Amino acid sequence: MGTTTPGGLAPLLRRLREAAGLSQEELAGRSGLSVHAISALERGTRTRPYPHTLRSLAAALGLTEDERTRLFGSVPARGAHAAAVDVEAVTPRGLPRPVTDLVGREEDVEQVAELLSTSRLVTLSGPGGVGKTRLALAVATRVSNRFADGVALVELAPLLDRDQVLSAVADAVEAGRDPGRAVLDGVVERLGGRQLLLVLDNMEHLLAAAPEVVALVEAVPDLKVLTTSRAPLRVRGEKEYAVEPLDATPLPDGSASPAALLLLDRAQRVSPTWGERSSDADAVAAICERLAGLPLALELAAARARVLDPTSLLDRLDSALRSGPRDLPARQRTMRTTLDWSNGLLDEPAQQLVRLTGVFVGGTTLADLESVAHLAGATYDVSEALESLVEHSLVVAEPSGRVRMLEPVAQYARDLLHESGEWDAAARAHAAHYLALAEQTAPSYRRGDQVSALTRIDLDHANLSAAAERSLASEDLETPARIAWALWLYWWLRGHHAHGRRLSEAVLARHDESADGLDSLVVARTALAAATMAFAMDEVDGAARWWQRAARHGSSDDVVAANSVAGSGLVALARGDLVVAEGLFREAVRHAEAAGDEGEWTWALSHVWLGTVMLLRGRPEEAVDLAQAGLRSASARHDRLSSYIALYNLFQAELARGDHAAARLHLQDGVRLSLETGDQGNLAYLLDAGAVLAAAAGQHARVPLLLGAAQATRESLGSFGYGYYRPDPSAIAAAEADARSHLGGDRFDDALDTGRGLGAAEAAAMLSGA
Incomplete structure (x- = not known):
């Protein structure tokens, strides 16, 4: 391309875009590229776009011939090698230089480098495939100038016995071997007085050698050791740094997540324009979420980009994880072999718990895990086995006290559970436990502890839904029927109307088809759940049929x-x-x-x-x-629920009697209680009521804000609201007309749009001061 423009592509593209008066989103739309692609070019993380990308940008920006020349000239010739992210340009002698850049680990590199400045033994722990080795190499490269005698890397994965660890270290530092004395003594003698960083990679299967590592550190004052392991060494003086998967959540400004940046970087190495269409963004984000930001899983998936576009890859993720680049170690060429390696390090009880944990959806607690294990016939100590899984990074322990598996690990556990023939027993135990939880919690929805009950079920709604669906699929109708009766009020309060209705009606339909159906009272209760969900969705006729059926079956x-x-x-x-x-x-x-x-x-x-x-x-x-x-x-x-239903009716009655002060107090109490339970449907009515009251008080600017917020709330629920409320539509229409006349049509409509963007708490704050 000739001589490159001083300053480079990134600042030039930004100046050209701003001169054209375009946002990144607008330029993406005009050029057919993704917002991520534009952002990466302007940030300088992508420095060598292909000629057809530059032509698309030039056309979208309407560049002159001179501007086109400068744009193309700002790109360095292909074949020039960019430095790896946050790593010194020159790799220290003894360390391999990765062929791909490190993506999304800038903060990790800094933090681990800082740890090594104060600690002599640092362990990078995390699940297989999270990128511990890559991070260790980047850190070692970053801090190498601190060590006069450099860095020595010891790859432990091929070793089979703890006694081989010190021998491998001796070979790496060129310590002489004397059959007449201990290997440790020879290494200590060799390293005495030297400033060295020793990197011990993949130590999880050789943890028994940890005492020898500690002895070496204690004997050589200027030695520092950086280890990678799926489990910590658990020795004195160790500083553990847990390496987390890459964040898979798109950034607030709409740009790609760190996980997406890695996926795009690797995929575009085999398919240069992969993921650059604006229509690809959702599929790319979904792939990253499904793979829980696990770098190895993203690398394996990206290897299929040569033949699969993002949408097709998303549809075929399971098969995409079955093979990967040939230069990966054998244990990492598929997710299955990576996880088999981790699983093989566990004892039998821990392996059993790995399989059982695959039956949970969205995480669980130790108490729930113990209960399901007991129901499934487990005889081992669950808490002890769970500790082992957490140590080996197969299970993530959250600060809240819940534990969960990353989705690729959970899928692996489910596969093992099926392969072992244990799935049916585990699913029955899981369903029995969560049915009991639902039934124990149900009375609380009508009492003072309803908020804590709602919060408890929020955490395990995914497990409850899975229990109901699996039971239904296995012809166990009673479990999902009883879950529906126990959860219908939860579904109502949380707005899960369509979900609750579908499950309830599916149970009743299967009952009608079955020769050996449900008890009459169970049918009646399930029909009540279906009726309430239908009514909440404005399906009055459908609700009427289900309530009539409930009356027939449950009259006694x-x-x-x-x-x-x-x-x-x-x-x-x-x-x-x-x-x-x-x-x-x-x-x-x-x-x-x-x-x-x-x-x-x-x-x-x-x-x-x-x-x-x-x-x-x-x-x-x-x-x-x-x-x-x-x-x-x-x-x-x-009971907050019954209270705010009563308060809404009292508001209407006092408004009809002309007592605005009493009506305002009822409204404010109802708002407070609705926010406590999170009942968005109820809040929508209170927002409308607040608009009527604001109009009566001459607060015209509030009216469109409240009406807009009510509209958006109902749309998010997918229904008009609750049929047992009878609001006065003429009063709402009069409030709107009055506010529109005072504000003018344009100002009213602008405020209505603003109201539609308000959150529940913001809208409710206006009601509290109505």
Whole structure:
């Protein structure tokens, strides 16, 4: 290309783009490249784009001939070698020079280099394939000028016995061998007075030799040792540095994650334009997430870029991990062999736990793991075996107390579980444990501990869903049916309506097809779950059918009867038949009273809904009395859910009576409780109510913000909201019209768009001061 332009491509491209008045996103769209590609070129992390990339950029920027010449001249000739990221340009004698750059490890290199300035024995620990060796080489290169006698690398992977470790060190430092004395003495004599960094790579299978390493460090004052191992050495003086997978989350500015940068770098070495289309970004991000940012998995996947575009690679990830570059060590040419190496270092109980842990989804706790292991018939000490898995980096221990496997490791564990013939027993034990958890937690959704109950189930909703789906697939209908009954209120509060409805209806459909179906009461309860989810999704007719079926199958159970009759009352309320609705709610109250403590929740809500009927009939005083009765019951049980339903109705009643101060207090209390439970559907109604109140108070600028936030909330839920609320649409329309007239159409619409971008807490803050 001739002489390159001073300053290089990165600053020139940035100046040309800014002169054209384009953002990186706009230039990406015009040129057909990805935002990541533009960002990498402007940051200088990609310095040698291909000619067709430069032509696309020149056309998109509308460059003159002189500008095109400068752009092409800013690129160094291909074949020039760029220095590895954050590594000295010259590799110290004795260290191999990797053929690919180190990506995404700048901070790790700095931190480990700093550790070596204060510690004499540092261990890089982490799962197989996380890049410990590459990091160690980069660190050794970075700090080599601190050591007058350089760096010595000892590759331990081929060794089989602890006694070979010191012999390998002796060979690496050229210590003489004397059969008449200990190898350690010869190494100490050789290294005495020398300043050396000794890198011991892949020590996980030779941990028994750790005492000899410590003895060497103690005997040679100016020696420092950097080891890599899937498990720490667990010796005095050791500083462990846990090497984490690369972050797979795209950066806030939309640019590629460190994991994506590695994937793109390696893939573009075999397919230069791979991943550069803007339409590739989602698939690239999904690949990185599926592979949990594990560098080896990303390298193996990238090797298939020659024949697979990002979307196709995502669809074929499992097969892509079965082969890799021939220059990798044999133990790393596939993820399976890498993980087999780690698994082979464990004792039998730990290997059993590896397999069992594959049945969990999204992590678990030690207590849950122990319970499932017990149900599966395990006889080993789970906590001891788990400690071994954490030490060998097969399981990640989180600060919260939960443990999880990286997804490639979890898939490996699931494969082992199937291959060993243990899958069915493990899945049954897993389902039994999480069914028990769901049923133990369910009563708390109606009590003061509902927030902690919701949080507990949030952590294991993935495990509960997996338990239900696997049981359903294995023709066990009772487990998913009981899970649906235990979780329907959780699903309602968390907005998982479609998920809950699909599972409940799938169980009922399978029951209808089965000659050996479910107990009648179980059918009734599952139908109640399906009805509630359908109603939350505005499917009133579907909900009506399920509530009727629940009534038929569960008429002898007062709890089921109370819920099914109250549900039919909600259907009548939604259809505007107030006479029928009132009769059904009063019947539900009678069933709830007969049910005792279990019926208290439905008793309270039926009173609130009777209040709604009275309000719609123009009798706000009676509405207040009925809603207050429901609120007293809810407050006595510290039940936030029933409380804010009552408070919404009281807000409407006080608004109808013209008492804006009382209405405001009810609204503020409802907002506070809705935020505590995270009930977005309820919050949407309160946002609308706040808009009406803001208009009445002359706070016109708040009205579009609140209405916009309510719209966005409902869209995120995929439904209009709760059919048991009867908001006054004319009041909302009047508030909108009043605000629009005061603000003007453009200002109102701009504020409406702003409101749609508000988070729940921001929107709620406006309600609190309404």
